[in-house]
Amino acid sequence: MKRHVLGIALTILGVSACISTVSAVDNEYTPVKQTPDTITAFIHGIDVQNGKETLQADPIEWFEGKAADEEFLKREADSGLDGAPDGYYIVNDDEKLETLEVDPQAAVVMQIYDRTGSLVDATTEWNQSISLAKFNAIYRNKAVLDVSAYPYHLTIKDGKVVRIVQQFVP
Numbered sequence: 001m002k003r004h005v006l007g008i009a010l011t012i013l014g015v016s017a018c019i020s021t022v023s024a025v026d027n028e029y030t031p032v033k034q035t036p037d038t039i040t041a042f043i044h045g046i047d048v049q050n051g052k053e054t055l056q057a058d059p060i061e062w063f064e065g066k067a068a069d070e071e072f073l074k075r076e077a078d079s080g081l082d083g084a085p086d087g088y089y090i091v092n093d094d095e096k097l098e099t100l101e102v103d104p105q106a107a108v109v110m111q112i113y114d115r116t117g118s119l120v121d122a123t124t125e126w127n128q129s130i131s132l133a134k135f136n137a138i139y140r141n142k143a144v145l146d147v148s149a150y151p152y153h154l155t156i157k158d159g160k161v162v163r164i165v166q167q168f169v170p
Helices: 002-026 065-075 132-140
Strands: 038-049 052-064 088-091 098-110 128-130 151-157 160-166
Touching: 038 132, 052 065, 052 151, 065 088, 098 132, 098 151, 128 132
Parallel strands: 098 160
Antiparallel strands: 038 052, 038 151, 052 088, 052 098, 098 128, 151 160
16 A cells, blocks of 8 residues: 555656646747737836826837847948847837837736845746736836836737737846
């Protein structure tokens, strides 16, 4: 009987380890898929008035990997580098801000933010879903980490932002 219980316990432990490994593998950086409904922007402000939330967004062009290298070499041919540093390149030829309305049920996905008030705990944890209210609080609290320094991929449907995904930059 003891062997049977031990065998079951070891089996459960082994299955748990496999599940944990699969989750850890899936929890890594993957580029955000760009669709016709997606823009990438720096968020310069968040405003809430009369229950309506808006973002002040500065749209940018976001390049990764080979596309980043190509755009970098086209625009910075005299840099002496073979490609984009850190594997990404941002183009912001027009810094005009756009006001975008945010759906109250918008999904927010973060990579790095102040979770505890300590810089030590501000580590990268891929694709962490948070509420829109929590995003607003994090955005306004610049004591440990200023998340306005990161670009965001904004999905727009029916004229409203329905998804906000923070783009991690090294």
